[in-house]
Amino acid sequence: MQAFLKTKQRDIIGWDEITQGGLANGAVVQWWRANVGPSVVNTAISQGSYTITSPYDKVYLMDGYDKIPHRTVYDFDAVPSVVSPDNAHFVLGSEACFWTENIPNTFDLEGKMYPRLCAFSEVMWSPRSLRNWNSYLTSLGRYVTRLSNTGINYYKDPLIPANPPSTTITVMPRPAQMTVKQFGSYNTDTCNGN
Secondary structure, eight states, X not given: XXXXXXXXXXXXXXXXXXXXXXXXXXXXXXXXXXXXXXXXXXXXHHTTOXXXXXXXXXXXXXXXXXXXXXXXXXXXXXXXXXXXXXXXXXXXXXXXXXXXXXXOSHHHHHHHHTTHHHHHHHHHHSOGGGOOHHHHHHHHHHHHHHHHHXXXXXXXXXXXXXXXXXXXXXOOOOOSXXXXXXXXXOOOXXXXXX
């Protein structure tokens, strides 16, 4: 399969289990099994492979807030601490995963996704040195107003300020009908309004 993909100028991405059977040259390893730990990322890097990190105990958003709290997503770092700074470039990024086969409707999907997807977006787009949980919550307080005004459901996290400082937010109308599609996607924007 990999040889065929190479003829199409494509690379193969495989779940972290592919490190167990010997990695093919150029394969990208996606770490998802939190129980094996981030050392699997170093295993892939030591074999010259790039990685994507998406451990199920940090960024699988279809799980409830009792399993993966909002703060857990915000504290996630795509580059595990076991990866040396010299090898950090081997981590291509991360993915917030959401399997929809057990999600009955859009309302439930949105409630599990938001505001954790906002937290994920911020940590993927912001250097760690610029992240601040309290500042994020203040920005998020303004952002959930946008979600509410467009009819998007979100988890009412008690940590989100009820009366954040006012700001002007342009609200786009929501499409008349939205359905959950297993292979569909949602476009999101940053929680700070940019």
